[in-house]
Amino acid sequence: MKYVGLVLKSARRSKRRTALTILSVAIAVFLFASLRAVLDGFNAGTEASSSTRIVTIRSTSLIFSMPTSHADTIRSTPGVQDLTWANWFGGIYKDPRNFFANMAIEPESYLRMYPEIELTPDERAAFLQDRTGCIVGDGLARRYGFKVGDRITLKVGIPTYGTQDYDFTVRAVYRSGGAAVDNQSMFFHWKYVDERSLVKGQAGWFVVKVANPDQAPQVISAIDQKFANSPYETKTDTERAFQSSFVSMFGNLNLLLGSISLAVVITTLFVAANTMAMSVRERTTEIAVMRTLGYPSSTIFLLVAGEALVMSIIGGVIGVVLARVIVSPNLMQAGAFIPVFGVNNANAATGLALSAFIGVVAGVIPATMASRLKIVDALRRVA
Amino acid sequence: MALIELRDVTKSYMRDAITIPVLDRVSISVEGGDFLGLMGPSGSGKSTLLNLLAGIDRPTSGSIRVGDTEISSLSERVLAGWRARHIGFIFQLYNLIPVLTAFENVELPLLLTSLSKDQRRDHVMTALGIVGLGDREKHYPRQLSGGQEQRVAIARAIVTDPTLLLADEPTGDLDAKSAAEVLTLLQRLNQEYKKTIVMVTHDPHAAERASHLLHLEKGTLVEQAIGARG
Numbered sequence A: 001m002k003y004v005g006l007v008l009k010s011a012r013r014s015k016r017r018t019a020l021t022i023l024s025v026a027i028a029v030f031l032f033a034s035l036r037a038v039l040d041g042f043n044a045g046t047e048a049s050s051s052t053r054i055v056t057i058r059s060t061s062l063i064f065s066m067p068t069s070h071a072d073t074i075r076s077t078p079g080v081q082d083l084t085w086a087n088w089f090g091g092i093y094k095d096p097r098n099f100f101a102n103m104a105i106e107p108e109s110y111l112r113m114y115p116e117i118e119l120t121p122d123e124r125a126a127f128l129q130d131r132t133g134c135i136v137g138d139g140l141a142r143r144y145g146f147k148v149g150d151r152i153t154l155k156v157g158i159p160t161y162g163t164q165d166y167d168f169t170v171r172a173v174y175r176s177g178g179a180a181v182d183n184q185s186m187f188f189h190w191k192y193v194d195e196r197s198l199v200k201g202q203a204g205w206f207v208v209k210v211a212n213p214d215q216a217p218q219v220i221s222a223i224d225q226k227f228a229n230s231p232y233e234t235k236t237d238t239e240r241a242f243q244s245s246f247v248s249m250f251g252n253l254n255l256l257l258g259s260i261s262l263a264v265v266i267t268t269l270f271v272a273a274n275t276m277a278m279s280v281r282e283r284t285t286e287i288a289v290m291r292t293l294g295y296p297s298s299t300i301f302l303l304v305a306g307e308a309l310v311m312s313i314i315g316g317v318i319g320v321v322l323a324r325v326i327v328s329p330n331l332m333q334a335g336a337f338i339p340v341f342g343v344n345n346a347n348a349a350t351g352l353a354l355s356a357f358i359g360v361v362a363g364v365i366p367a368t369m370a371s372r373l374k375i376v377d378a379l380r381r382v383a
Numbered sequence B: 001m002a003l004i005e006l007r008d009v010t011k012s013y014m015r016d017a018i019t020i021p022v023l024d025r026v027s028i029s030v031e032g033g034d035f036l037g038l039m040g041p042s043g044s045g046k047s048t049l050l051n052l053l054a055g056i057d058r059p060t061s062g063s064i065r066v067g068d069t070e071i072s073s074l075s076e077r078v079l080a081g082w083r084a085r086h087i088g089f090i091f092q093l094y095n096l097i098p099v100l101t102a103f104e105n106v107e108l109p110l111l112l113t114s115l116s117k118d119q120r121r122d123h124v125m126t127a128l129g130i131v132g133l134g135d136r137e138k139h140y141p142r143q144l145s146g147g148q149e150q151r152v153a154i155a156r157a158i159v160t161d162p163t164l165l166l167a168d169e170p171t172g173d174l175d176a177k178s179a180a181e182v183l184t185l186l187q188r189l190n191q192e193y194k195k196t197i198v199m200v201t202h203d204p205h206a207a208e209r210a211s212h213l214l215h216l217e218k219g220t221l222v223e224q225a226i227g228a229r230g
Helices: A006-012 A015-047 A070-075 A107-115 A121-129 A138-144 A190-196 A213-227 A239-248 A255-282 A283-295 A299-327 A345-371 A373-383 B046-054 B075-085 B101-110 B117-130 B146-158 B176-191 B205-206
Strands: A053-058 A081-088 A100-106 A131-138 A150-156 A166-174 A186-189 A207-211 A234-238 B004-015 B018-030 B036-040 B061-068 B087-089 B164-168 B195-199 B213-216 B220-225
Touching: A006 A299, A006 B018, A006 B117, A015 A213, A015 A239, A015 A299, A053 A213, A053 A239, A053 A255, A070 A081, A070 A207, A070 A213, A081 A107, A100 A190, A100 A373, A107 A121, A107 A207, A121 A131, A121 A166, A121 A186, A131 A138, A138 A166, A166 A190, A166 B018, A186 A190, A213 A234, A234 A239, A255 A283, A255 A299, A255 A345, A283 A299, A283 A373, A283 B075, A283 B087, A299 B075, B004 B046, B018 B046, B018 B213, B036 B046, B036 B176, B046 B061, B046 B164, B046 B195, B046 B220, B061 B075, B061 B195, B075 B087, B087 B146, B101 B117, B101 B146, B117 B146, B146 B164, B146 B176, B164 B176, B176 B195, B176 B205
Parallel strands: A100 A186, A131 A166, B036 B195, B036 B213, B087 B164, B164 B195
Antiparallel strands: A053 A207, A053 A234, A081 A100, A081 A207, A131 A186, A150 A166, B004 B018, B004 B061, B213 B220
């Protein structure tokens, strides 16, 4: 502990250089934690998927709809316990930049299917009773200041829903009870939208609840077989696979974001190592003096390595704090695609560990240089 | 028994496969409480001799005994511990750590000991008091004059109460007044505190303060003069 003051004083020797090094580590850790948050956010829906829910879409693509009459056929499949459907509405709130998910749902069955959408009985009743009513997630409500009773007008984003704007009344603000449902979405009655749609009776996807998760593969196969060779062939999968395929539409995010993180970390490592090496070179005489005073090589090694570690960890703490403050649904509008968005404790801890790793690796070579310094040569260099 | 015994000490360096002799079979005895001045022209090997005594360099051959310890055979790690306990080194250019205060500079050698914070403070303030800078403990080197910096460096050298004080041209970078103050201080440490001092110098005025003088020329001891003062 008695050397801590010495390490801190040494780090303050060149304030600008130390500040820039700390900043570079902070940025690296910030980017790492943020990118991990994005990845985790994308994966959260997949991780939290229910094993009893399966999803049926058109075999061609998610963007094509199918008749709601499929519902009866699916419901009659052995092993199916419940069913609901929804449509991606794609409405625009005031400006296209105000993007959030808004979906037309068959309300009663949808709320039954997704107990993660948390509403009180009164809120639930108020929504079900109003054909033009809607519910919004508490995250979305915070972002736009929506409250119960407010009128929300959505412009039509997909031509099949007509040309006239849709008016909704907020009947409840729901809480998300699990990562399978985000708190950044808006749900309203499918019937209200269907009445004004150019093509009636269409569903974007069906969500099916199976009685026994072990039977899901058989149910999936049975549903798709029923619609084989029809104009509306289907592709049914588990909710997990559905979420994964949704994420994969963005490409190989793990590889992409992982590569960016790695590049940033390696660059920062070189910056920090170079800074420490410069610092040691400038302090050649001081190190020689300390060795003359009796400081063993091992202590010199620890002092230099400790300095790199301290700088790096300070940068790491700053990076993590910034990431936790900035990367949150309240400040960044990513919720529509990423149900759970934020730097969790595990990512914060990994970010800090990463900063410690940068500190240790960046400090090893300069610390070795310092500890192996020949006293007489170092003193002669300046004498 | 003499405090320091050098027997047939030879030191040579290799430069591009050429052996450069610096010291040639030098033998010296220094008694405890002595103030020895080492004189000689540049390149005569006096600083090398001082470095060998300090244990920061090793002889090519010969033996160096300080007290009961044959230091030429110690490992690097043991030698570092030995330096911390037995050697106080005063450099020509003071070599204080610029980011540390006078107090912290003097405290540096004590961080290697098991003394408590309060004990370290007592030792540091005593050492600063001896060199007359008790009121400058919070000053940084840049806030001190050259003479004051050298006195802080002396305080750093004596704070562990070492067996031996080694001074390499301690007045070489000082004006005449500051140099005189530093020499008076060294003389006081020798006479009042019975410190054994070996001082390398070019300056005849500095050499006058020593109780014994040795002259080195081309790596050999050419003359052994007994100082007038003692």
